[in-house]
Amino acid sequence: MEDAIKTVVMTFVKSARGKENLDSKSFKKLIQKQLGGVMEDTNSSSAIKEMQEGLDENEDGKVGFKEYLNLIGYVANSLSESKTGSNASAS
Numbered sequence: 001m002e003d004a005i006k007t008v009v010m011t012f013v014k015s016a017r018g019k020e021n022l023d024s025k026s027f028k029k030l031i032q033k034q035l036g037g038v039m040e041d042t043n044s045s046s047a048i049k050e051m052q053e054g055l056d057e058n059e060d061g062k063v064g065f066k067e068y069l070n071l072i073g074y075v076a077n078s079l080s081e082s083k084t085g086s087n088a089s090a091s
Helices: 002-016 024-034 045-055 065-084
Strands: none
Touching (some): 002 024, 024 045, 045 065
């Protein structure tokens, strides 16, 4: 578990290249390189832009760490549901 958390953090840090946020180009690169195997539409620039806009809670045009964690939580939840066959809304 510790290694997984370190990976999540370090992926953001490396992708942000020392900055506090992911700009559009860095976000797109992260999605395509790191999440292509567990997400759909990772080759669609418009889908990635829409995803970024949906995560950008403070509307600064960038994805901060907390916003990135929302994405990780969503992906993890979706993966869990697909593996267990459960639906969280049915609970």
